[in-house]
Amino acid sequence: MPGPTPNVDGDASSDGPEDDGVRIDMISGARMEGLTGMEKIRLILDGVREGNIVILEEGLSPDEESKLIEVTMTEISPDDFTGIEIETYPKAETSDQSFLDKLMGRKSAQKLTVIGPANRIETLHKDENLISTLVSRK
Template sequence: MPEITGPGGDGVQIDLISGERMENLTSMEKIRMILDGVHDGNIVILEEGLSPDEESRLIEVTMSEINPDGFNGIEIETYPKSQSNNGGLLGRLMGKESNAKLTVIGPANQIETLHKDETLISALVSRQ
């Protein structure tokens, strides 16, 4: 895992990835960028999150890469939840789901969600 040294000592690297950087990437390029960062022990924060299809694919690829002696998988939290309260599935099909969301992804053995609601994600990040 990368260690950051400096005035504050050592810590965990957090990669904050803008929507602009992600907008021209294919779904698999996004997934690979995320998983490469998490494999390195980084916490990845996406400004605009992933589409539901991309999140599903991220989970599929992650499951195929889990190794009992190495990679433990990911923890993923998205804020806010879908804003499509008018119609559920029908609202999403009609394109009324908001894409404005922040997604936090990290190694499953290092990030633990302590609390999540409509306005806050509180997580404990440990060094392993």
């Protein structure tokens, strides 16, 4: 069995999670459901600050998304953290809502949300069925 392969600097590289790849954290709606708004924001920002792409199964509420952007702006630093890129599928139209939900003014849940470091993720295309993103290595 071959050992670790040398990287471009000639050093041996590990085959573990510290590789040059891109880590993607896919977080279920059930995991997010039990968290407060600030706990959700910390979970997301901690992952993104580590260079990970975070994918939320159910997205954030508009208030939570605004707070995420607000907290991100306070944490930006040119040498350490350049901010986030966030894309969410548009909310489903009212066709999948019950009459009671429409009557009570409840909005349908947002669909999949993709969040990543602003210096590593670039949205190439977005429509109601597709988010196409280019993710660069560090």
